[in-house]
Amino acid sequence: MTDTENLKQLFPGANEIPPEHRLASPVHQRTYLVGGEFRTWGGECKTVLSPICERQADGSVRQLEIGSYPVMGEAESDAALDAAVSAYDNGRGEWPTMPVAKRIACMQDFVRQMVAQRQEIVNLIMWEIGKSLADSQKEFDRTVEYIVATIEAVRTLDNNASRFEIAEGTIGQIRRTPLGVVLCMGPYNYPLNETFATLIPALLMGNTVVFKPPQYGTLLFWPLMQAFCSAFPRGVINTIYAPGAVVVPHMLASGKIDVLALIGSSKVADHLKKQHPKSHRLRAVLGLDAKNAAIVLPDADLELTVRECLLGALSFNGQRCTALKMLIVHRSLVDEFLHRITKAVGQLKIGMPWEPGVSITPLPGLHRTAYMTEAIEDAKAKGARVVNQGGGAYCATLYYPAVVYPVKEGMKLYREEQFGPLVPVMAYEDVEEALAYVISSDHGQQVSVFGSDPVQIGALVDPLVNQVCRVNLNCQCQRGPDVFPFAGRKDSAEGTLSVNDALRAFSIRSMVAARQTPASKRLLDDIVRDHRSNFINTGFIL
Numbered sequence: 085m086t087d088t089e090n091l092k093q094l095f096p097g098a099n100e101i102p103p104e105h106r107l108a109s110p111v112h113q114r115t116y117l118v119g120g121e122f123r124t125w126g127g128e129c130k131t132v133l134s135p136i137c138e139r140q141a142d143g144s145v146r147q148l149e150i151g152s153y154p155v156m157g158e159a160e161s162d163a164a165l166d167a168a169v170s171a172y173d174n175g176r177g178e179w180p181t182m183p184v185a186k187r188i189a190c191m192q193d194f195v196r197q198m199v200a201q202r203q204e205i206v207n208l209i210m211w212e213i214g215k216s217l218a219d220s221q222k223e224f225d226r227t228v229e230y231i232v233a234t235i236e237a238v239r240t241l242d243n244n245a246s247r248f249e250i251a252e253g254t255i256g257q258i259r260r261t262p263l264g265v266v267l268c269m270g271p272y273n274y275p276l277n278e279t280f281a282t283l284i285p286a287l288l289m290g291n292t293v294v295f296k297p298p299q300y301g302t303l304l305f306w307p308l309m310q311a312f313c314s315a316f317p318r319g320v321i322n323t324i325y326a327p328g329a330v331v332v333p334h335m336l337a338s339g340k341i342d343v344l345a346l347i348g349s350s351k352v353a354d355h356l357k358k359q360h361p362k363s364h365r366l367r368a369v370l371g372l373d374a375k376n377a378a379i380v381l382p383d384a385d386l387e388l389t390v391r392e393c394l395l396g397a398l399s400f401n402g403q404r405c406t407a408l409k410m411l412i413v414h415r416s417l418v419d420e421f422l423h424r425i426t427k428a429v430g431q432l433k434i435g436m437p438w439e440p441g442v443s444i445t446p447l448p449g450l451h452r453t454a455y456m457t458e459a460i461e462d463a464k465a466k467g468a469r470v471v472n473q474g475g476g477a478y479c480a481t482l483y484y485p486a487v488v489y490p491v492k493e494g495m496k497l498y499r500e501e502q503f504g505p506l507v508p509v510m511a512y513e514d515v516e517e518a519l520a521y522v523i524s525s526d527h528g529q530q531v532s533v534f535g536s537d538p539v540q541i542g543a544l545v546d547p548l549v550n551q552v553c554r555v556n557l558n559c560q561c562q563r564g565p566d567v568f569p570f571a572g573r574k575d576s577a578e579g580t581l582s583v584n585d586a587l588r589a590f591s592i593r594s595m596v597a598a599r600q601t602p603a604s605k606r607l608l609d610d611i612v613r614d615h616r617s618n619f620i621n622t623g624f625i626l
């Protein structure tokens with residue numbers, strides 16, 4: 085199944101989509117949520133094309149239309165932002181002052197409603213971004229688990245702060261408090277999970293939110309609108325459907341955004357941060373580009389290495405920020421490595437996302453297959469070749485993975501984050517060359533090291549942990565488990581996201597302090613006993 089005609093046959097013809105995996109009907113979203121109200125949009129709308137194509141009677145293939153959503157502008161983004169500002173009300177709003185136990189109850193209500201929409205949301209993830217059904221289900225379930233874990237973490241955080249501390253004659257109570265209005269934007273590859281990785285902790289810490297869904301992966305939030313509206317007080321979540329380039333710089337230029345939560349590109353993040361009139365006031369929580377390398381040492385277990393590299397490079401078609409995007413293999417085993425990895429690529433199932441066991445599925449648009457082709461042509465023109473048979477063949481959005489060797493400095497594939505089914509391989513003689521690649525990279529998220537010699541691995545880990553934020557030994561790069569810190573250096577991230585770290589990222593410690601005198605003690609006792617403050621209290625959330 086490696087040439088264009090064969091790939092075309094993998095798309096369904098009319099009436100060949102299994103009925104259980106069809107969308108019940110296209111989703112033509114016209115309402116949006118602002119200040120606790122659903123408003124109806126009567127203006128221009130954008131048609132949503134699925135990565136999944138259908139074979140036509142005339143032999144062509146066409147991306148299927150699965151719905152549409154509003155194309156709003158600055159007036160609507162102003163309204164969404166003003167609603168979030170008003171709900172925050174300079175920290176005096178219902179949500180930022182609400183006791184944490186009540187906020188938790190709202191979030192639990194939201195999760196209950198979300199779980200009821202599982203099937204529809206999973207189906208929309210699959211149809212909007214072409215993620216396999218199994219991975220779409222995994223994304224949904226992992227997100228629910230993340231919310232549940234975050235609720236537990238916020239409970240613990242609050243309970244640990246429910247006491248007074250005394251130091252140097254000063255009584256203090258220290259709690260984490262919200263930052264203000266958060267603009268949340270997630271990526272298309274994990275539209276639900278990565279959006280909620282910032283949105284949920286931001287909400288639980290008492291911030292209000294403007295939420296802009298990603299360009300691909302918009303409709304899947306539609307089944308959650310009712311829950312957004314009913315689970316939280318008015319204006320806590322406000323949505324905007326608009327081209328990012330039009331409304332996002334505009335919202336930042338207003339100076340009303342306190343936190344920019346973006347999982348996207350470093351170029352966009354750099355531009356956006358500069359728009360804020362007082363840049364020191366803007367907090368940024370960013371998950372950005374990455375070009376994670378795998379370093380394969382001469383004594384690596386090749387069977388394990390190939391298995392992990394394949395998963396690392398090609399899970400969800402290589403569209404993971406944590407994907408292995410450059411394989412650096414010791415020259416003594418590069419031929420055997422190439423032989424084995426091309427064989428393993430040849431065994432991957434390519435097809436439609438609902439097919440059991442499928443690995444390679446359609447990319448989000450024709451521009452992505454065009455980019456893959458461009459990157460391969462560039463590498464070929466500069467001396468590399470596609471090693472696997474049929475690598476780089478494509479039909480519309482379906483792209484057959486290509487193992488490209490030898491990749492070297494000057495080729496797009498050497499430095500650019502391909503974010504697709506391309507597997508660049510280079511060989512090295514001295515491990516210093518592999519280290520130099522990581523050091524000279526603009527990215528600093530993770531690396532994988534494959535080998536078994538404790539002396540060599542030990543010596544390699546020490547410089548690598550100061551270049552990236554996670555060194556994976558004999559396994560692919562990945563984000564999880566979600567309680568571990570997910571961070572990056574250089575152009576790869578700002579801030580750390582994990583269940584616990586995200587709660588910190590969206591809050592700041594604030595404290596109440598008084599001299600350690602009988603009068604202060606009486607005052608604080610009275611406030612606590614009579615529940616005069618949500619902040620000064622020693623209550624325990626069970």
Ligand code: G3H
Nearest residue numbers: 404405406561562563564
């Ligand atoms: O795209 C970036 C994701 O956070 C990667 O997550 O390693 O669990 O696939 P993952």
